[in-house]
Amino acid sequence: MEEEKLNIISLPVEDDKEIIPEMEVIEAEQGGREFEVETKNLSVSFNGRPAISDINLSVRKQTATAIIGPSGCGKSTFLRALNFMHDMIPKSKVTGEIIINKHSISEYDTVDLRKKVGMVFQKPNPFPKMSIFENVVSGLKMNGNKDKKNLNEVAENCLKHAGLWEEVKDRLKEPAVSLSGGQQQRLCIARTIAVSPEIILMDEPTSALDPISTQKIEELIFNLKKEFTILVVTHNMQQAARVSDHTAFFYMGKLVEYSRTRRMFTNPKEKLTEEYITGKFG
C-alpha cells in the first residue's frame, strides 16, 4: 500500500500464473520476502546533465534482477549509484532516496555500505601485484583481519562458491593475472563475496568474456542468488532471460518497464520494450 503511494512500479499481478504453473512456486517463495533495495525518485546527473531521472524500483531479497537497455541508457549509472561510486567522479550529483535493508543510504557510512553492497565490474580487475589467495582475502585483510586460519577458510570457501577452487587450489600463491579472463572474473566474484555482502551488483560481468566463461558465470549467478541479492546489468537479453527473476528495462535515463523476466520477454506491457526485445533498436 505504501508502494502505491510512492509510485513505485510494483510487481504486476500475475496473470500468467495459470500458463506457467512453476511461477506460483517462485512467487510463493519470493512474495513474502522483504525488499532489500528500494529507490525512490533516484536521479543522477553529471555536470548538470541528467544521466538517470526518477527511478523507482524495488528488489526483493535473494532474487536476481537484470537491468537491460541500449548503451547509454543509464543502467550502469543506476547500479553505481547503489554503491555510492559516484562520489569518485567530480561534478556528479545524486538526488532522491536509496533504501538498503530498510535504512536510507544516508544513514550508512560509505565504507560500511560498500561492505554490504559488493560490486563486480565489466572487465575482470584482480589486483595485479597480489597472488590469487591475496586477492580473495584482500577486502578482509585491508579491513584489519589478520587471522591466518580464518583467512584460509574464507578463501577456500569463497573460491568454492565461485566455482574456482578445483582450478586454482594448487596455485594459490601464483599471481592473479596469470589466470584466464573467465577465471579472473570468477576470482573477482570470490573476492566480492569474501567480505560477505548482502547485495552483489554486477556491471556487465560477462561482456569481456568468451561464451564458455560466460556460461560459467551465468550458472554462478543462478546459484549465488540463493544467498545474495543480485542486480546484474547486461547487454545480452538471453542472459537476462536465463539468470534473472525480474527484469528492468531502461531507456534514455528512465525506467520504462519492470516486471517478471518471463513476462517481460513473452508479453511486454510497453511498446518500447517490445521493440527493444525484438531487436528493432538497440
Added chain:
Amino acid sequence: MFQDSIDAREAFGWKFIFSNEWDPVKEKFGALPFIFGTVVSSVLALLLALPVSIGVAVFLNEIVNKTLRTPLSFLIEILAAIPSIIYGFWGIFVLAPFMRSTVQPFLQSTLGFLPFFKGTPYGTGLLTAAIILAIMITPIITAITRDVLKAIPTAQREAAYALGATKWEAIKMALLNARSGILGASVLGLGRAIGETMAVTMVIGNRAEISASLFEPAYTMASVIANEFAEASGNLHVSALIEVGLILFAVTFIINSFARLLIYSFTRKTEGK
C-alpha cells in the same frame, strides 16, 4: 631571499640592474654584465640547439625503425642525465682547447669582419659556454618536441600522404601544426640554459665585462653566485649576490610558467580534437 637582499636594494636601487660595474673590493655592485652574459649565452645556445633538437625528434619519431629508436632515445636520455659538472670538466679540457686551436681561428679567418668574431681566441668564453649549453639542452627540447609530435593525430599525416606529399612535406606540416608546442619546448630549454651553473662557470671565463665578441670571457648570474657566494666579503656583497639570485629566480620563474602554459594548452588542444 627577498629579505636577505634588502641591503643591496637599499644601496643601489634600480641602478643595480643597469650598472655594469662589479667590484667587490670597492663594494660597487651592478648586475648588468651578468644579465648580459646569461642572456647571450642562453639565447645563442638555444639557436644552436633548436634545429638539431627538431632534427633529432623528427629522426626518432618519423624516420628510424623501432630497433634503433630505443637505444638512441636511451642515449639521448643519458645525455640529459649526465651531471653538469662533468660537462664543465669536459668543456675545459676538450672543448676549449679544440675551440682555441680549430674553431675560433677558422671563424676568424672566414667571418672575422663581424664584431662577434674579433678578439683573441682564448678557447673559453661566451661561444664555448653556448656550445656546452646547447649540448645540455638538446635532450630536453628533443624530448618535448617528440611528445608534441606524437600528440598530432596520425590521420593528419595520412591525409597529407594521401594528397601526394613527400615524407618531408608531411613532416613539415606536422611541425607547422606543432609550432606552439615546439615554442614551449624551446622556452623550457632556454629556462634550463639560463639557470645552468657549473658547466658554464667552468668554461665562460668569468670576467664581468660586456663585449660584442663571442670569444671574450664573460660571466653569468648563476656562475657569479657559484664563484663568489661562499667567500663573499661583507654583508653588502652577500646581499648583492642574493639579489642576483632573486633576478635569476624571477626570470626562470616567468620563463618556465610561460613554457608550461604553452605546452599545456597545446596538448589539451590536440587531445580535445
Added chain:
Amino acid sequence: MEETVQQYTSVFAKPKNLRRRKIVNSTMLFLCVVAAIISILPLFYIFFYTTKSGISSLNWDFFTQMPKPVGEAGGGMANGIIGTLILVSLGSVIGIPVGVMAGIYVTEYSGGLFSNLVKFVTDVLSGVPSIIIGIFAYGVIVIPMQGFSTIAGSFALGILMVPTITRITEEMLKLVPQSLREASLALGVSRWKTTLQIVLRTASGGIITGILLAIARAAGETAPLLFTAFGNRFWSTDLNQPIASLPVQIFNYAISPFEDWHNQAWAGALVLILLVFVVNLIVRIVTRDKFANKV
C-alpha cells in the same frame, strides 16, 4: 579541420617540380640524420674521454684513501664518496616522502584548488635553477646555524629531489587503472587504505625507478652544495660541520692547475657517469617490462 585541409591544398595546388620536391625531401631527411649524429657525438666523446682519463686513477685506493696533498701521487676521494652518500641519504629522507606524498595528493585527490596549487608549484620548482635552491637553503639553514653544514646540503638536495619524484609518482599513479580503485572501494575498503595498499602497491615499481633517477641526479649536483655543505678536505661525519662531496671535489680539482688532481677528478667523473648510466639503464629495463605486461 577545415583549416588543415586548406593548408594542404594550398601547398599541393601549386604545380611543383616533382624532382625538386624529391631532392628537398631527401636533403631534409638526411639533415635529420645528421642532427641525430651530432647530438649523440658529445655523449660518446665525453664517455670515451672520461674513461680514458679516469680509468688509470680509478682503483681500490680511490674509494678507500683520503686525498693526498699536492705533488704526492695516489690517494683517493673516500671522504667525498662518503660525503655524497651521507648527503644523498639525508636528502632522500626529506625528498622521498614529500615527493611521493605530493604525487599521491595531486593524482588521488585532484580537482581541488589546493591540489592544483601543488601541481603548479612542483612544475615551477622543477624549473628553478639548482643554485637558487642552494641560496634558499643558505638563507633557511646556513644563516640561522651560522655555518656551512651537512644538514644544509642535504636539505638543498632533498628539495631538488621533490619535483622529479612528484612528477614520476603522478605519472605512475595515473597508469593505475581506475577499475582497481573502484574494485577496492567496492570491497568496503576506505579511500586512504585503497591508495596505500592497492594504488601505491601497483605503481611501486615505477615510483622506485623515479626515486632512483632523482637520487642519481642529486648525487651529481654541485651548485647547491657549494655554499651549503661547502666541502671538506678531511674526514667528517658530523652533521653540523661542512662535508666533502664527490661533485664539489671534482669541481675543485678540475679548476686546479695540478695534473694529479685532474686525474683524480676524471676518476670521480667516471664514477658519476657510470652511476648515471647504470641507474638509467635499470629504469629503462624496469619501465619496459612494465609496459610489456600492461600492468
